[in-house]
Amino acid sequence: MGRITLDKVRKAFGEVEVIPPLDLTIEDGEFVVFVGPSGCGKSTLLRLIAGLEDVTDGQIRIDGQDATRVPPAKRGLAMVFQSYALYPHMSVRKNIAFPLKMAGLPQAEQDKRVTNAASVLNLTDYLERRPGQLSGGQRQRVAIGRAIVREPAAFLFDEPLSNLDAALRVGMRLEISELHKRLETTMIYVTHDQVEAMTMADKIVVLRAGNIEQVGSPLELYKEPRNLFVAGFIGSPKMNLLDGDEAARRNAATIGVRPEHIVPSATEGPWQGTVGVSEHLGSDTFFHVHLDGRKEPITVRAGGEVDMHHGDRIFLTPDESRIHRFDAEGLRIP
Amino acid sequence: MARAVPTQRRITLSVVAWVIALLIFFPILWTILTSFKTEAEAVADPPLFLNFAWTLENYAVVQERSDYLRYLWNSIAIAGGSTLLGLIIAVPAAWSMAFVPGKRTKDILLWMLSTKMLPAVGVLYPIRLILINLGLLDTKFALIFILTLINLPIIVWMLYTYFREIPGEILEAARMDGATLWSEIAHVLTPMAVPGIASTVLLNIILAWNEAFWTLTLTTVDAAPLTAFIASYSSPEGLFYAKLSAASTMAIAPILIMGWFSQKQLVRGLTFGAVK
Numbered sequence: 001m002g003r004i005t006l007d008k009v010r011k012a013f014g015e016v017e018v019i020p021p022l023d024l025t026i027e028d029g030e031f032v033v034f035v036g037p038s039g040c041g042k043s044t045l046l047r048l049i050a051g052l053e054d055v056t057d058g059q060i061r062i063d064g065q066d067a068t069r070v071p072p073a074k075r076g077l078a079m080v081f082q083s084y085a086l087y088p089h090m091s092v093r094k095n096i097a098f099p100l101k102m103a104g105l106p107q108a109e110q111d112k113r114v115t116n117a118a119s120v121l122n123l124t125d126y127l128e129r130r131p132g133q134l135s136g137g138q139r140q141r142v143a144i145g146r147a148i149v150r151e152p153a154a155f156l157f158d159e160p161l162s163n164l165d166a167a168l169r170v171g172m173r174l175e176i177s178e179l180h181k182r183l184e185t186t187m188i189y190v191t192h193d194q195v196e197a198m199t200m201a202d203k204i205v206v207l208r209a210g211n212i213e214q215v216g217s218p219l220e221l222y223k224e225p226r227n228l229f230v231a232g233f234i235g236s237p238k239m240n241l242l243d244g245d246e247a248a249r250r251n252a253a254t255i256g257v258r259p260e261h262i263v264p265s266a267t268e269g270p271w272q273g274t275v276g277v278s279e280h281l282g283s284d285t286f287f288h289v290h291l292d293g294r295k296e297p298i299t300v301r302a303g304g305e306v307d308m309h310h311g312d313r314i315f316l317t318p319d320e321s322r323i324h325r326f327d328a329e330g331l332r333i334p
Numbered sequence: 335m336a337r338a339v340p341t342q343r344r345i346t347l348s349v350v351a352w353v354i355a356l357l358i359f360f361p362i363l364w365t366i367l368t369s370f371k372t373e374a375e376a377v378a379d380p381p382l383f384l385n386f387a388w389t390l391e392n393y394a395v396v397q398e399r400s401d402y403l404r405y406l407w408n409s410i411a412i413a414g415g416s417t418l419l420g421l422i423i424a425v426p427a428a429w430s431m432a433f434v435p436g437k438r439t440k441d442i443l444l445w446m447l448s449t450k451m452l453p454a455v456g457v458l459y460p461i462r463l464i465l466i467n468l469g470l471l472d473t474k475f476a477l478i479f480i481l482t483l484i485n486l487p488i489i490v491w492m493l494y495t496y497f498r499e500i501p502g503e504i505l506e507a508a509r510m511d512g513a514t515l516w517s518e519i520a521h522v523l524t525p526m527a528v529p530g531i532a533s534t535v536l537l538n539i540i541l542a543w544n545e546a547f548w549t550l551t552l553t554t555v556d557a558a559p560l561t562a563f564i565a566s567y568s569s570p571e572g573l574f575y576a577k578l579s580a581a582s583t584m585a586i587a588p589i590l591i592m593g594w595f596s597q598k599q600l601v602r603g604l605t606f607g608a609v610k
Contacts, residue, residue: 050510052506052509052510072506072510073509073510073511073512073513073514074512077510078510078511079506079507079510081503081506081507085503085506086504086507087504087507087508087522087526088504088526089525089528098508098511098513098521099511102511102512102513102514102517146511150511150512
């Protein structure tokens with residue numbers, strides 16, 4: 001079981017309030033991603049749940065029990081750190097067995113669980129090595145191994161993939177998702193990478209300056225961002241935001257349209273402009289288009305290879321049904 | 335890229351370095367040589383360097399006249415005891431300063447160091463009187479206690495510097511893994527800080543071993559360590575240079591040998607943090 005409830009949780013460092021009172025419920029077995037730009041308080045929030053930081057006000061409940069003042073060791077949670085935080089003086093085997101040793105499990109049980117975890121994570125051949133002799137990806141797997149042997153109520157991941165190179169990151173992302181499917185344990189995952197958030201999460205919590213901007217499934221956030229911040233943050237490439245005449249015509253202060261909801265054409269369309277930089281990815285082509293009378297370029301996605309180049313005239317047709325409208329406060333107009 | 339140093343310059347520098355090193359080491363070398371001379375050869379003019387009749391007589395006399403092993407045991411007990419007691423106090427102190435620093439941590443560290451600036455003689459009489467009243471004068475216990483206090487600031491500072499190099503996340507990981515404060519210190523922090531603790535121990539043993547002011551003023555017979563052993567040969571029979579040298583050699587030999595074997599560790603310990 002791993003249902004975690006935050007009830008008006010607030011955190012201040014001295015005079016500085018980093019997390020204003022905040023409510024959040026994480027259901028048992030859910031994969032929740034905290035996402036937001038650096039300094040938005042996502043890691044602090046995770047550390048509050050872990051017990052590594054003290055809550056200033058409010059209550060944290062784990063499976064209905066008040067855990068606000070419970071020390072980290074007694075919360076039944078396991079954490080994977082960005083820097084892996086392996087014990088450099090211990091072999092992989094001892095690293096993975098450490099939480100079991102601390103829990104006072106019999107040696108035979110420890111060995112059994114370590115062997116299991118090692119085979120799940122492809123670490124069997126490395127059990128006698130020290131962390132210093134492993135690659136980044138292997139170290140991360142050891143850190144995960146150390147977390148899973150405890151059979152915790154929930155896993156906490158603090159930007160676990162940001163020290164890995166791009167290719168490895170994609171692989172580990174899949175492994176973690178796979179692990180979640182198999183264990184069906186609650187996972188809370190902190191990242192600044194919205195692609196990670198979109199691909200892994202059951203539920204995304206978008207944070208800005210300690211405030212929750214929106215909570216929802218990846219597609220809810222994608223389809224109905226509650227405000228301009230979420231609209232700009234979720235989705236890759238970013239949503240195009242336009243104000244002025246185009247917005248006013250649609251009774252909004254700002255409108256947003258995603259690059260994939262604009263159809264480019266060489267001959268016709270309501271918006272006209274000039275092709276700036278174009279990025280050819282093979283499967284897709286992204287054009288940065290300078291619309292006539294606008295400074296900021298907008299991004300347009302075209303499927304496959306499209307024969308248009310820098311300086312060419314281009315016509316764009318936005319999908320009206322998928323235009324997002326926002327009021328002067330930046331809130332979504334339904 | 336390594337800087338290219340012309341051969342001639344390198345040779346000159348090597349010679350200069352050797353000359354300076356020998357100059358510094360010379361008094362110790364001379365003491366050791368003199369300890370193998372007769373009293374007459376020891377004061378010969380011009381001085382004899384190697385061409386004298388080597389003898390172990392001084393060592394035999396010194397051992398016969400005063401019980402070297404008893405002094406040695408006292409030195410070991412005092413240096414070892416004060417180091418152990420110092421570590422027991424300093425490891426938790428340095429842990430808290432390094433990992434849960436408060437507003438005044440920096441001030442406390444500086445204040446601790448500033449106690450080393452106080453001339454020891456300034457507190458000699460209060461301490462001596464307290465020990466007399468407690469009946470602790472000339473006991474190993476008192477010396478262990480005093481030397482611990484004298485060297486504690488240095489131990490805390492060195493350990494603090496070491497602990498600061500250990501990433502806090504690793505200790506947090508241990509906490510998440512269910513480690514209590516003591517298992518965290520025993521299973522994670524201490525093993526990771528072994529090189530640092532080892533150099534701290536070595537330096538503290540050397541400092542305590544060589545400590546003369548307190549050991550001479552607070553002991554008479556029972557707890558007297560090797561420093562008192564040397565001193566007993568310097569006066570009023572100051573003219574017996576060969577015997578004094580033999581006594582000195584016997585007193586410094588253990589620490590010299592220990593220092594020789596651990597110099598690598600010691601150098602690494604003292605420069606740790608400065609080069610990383």
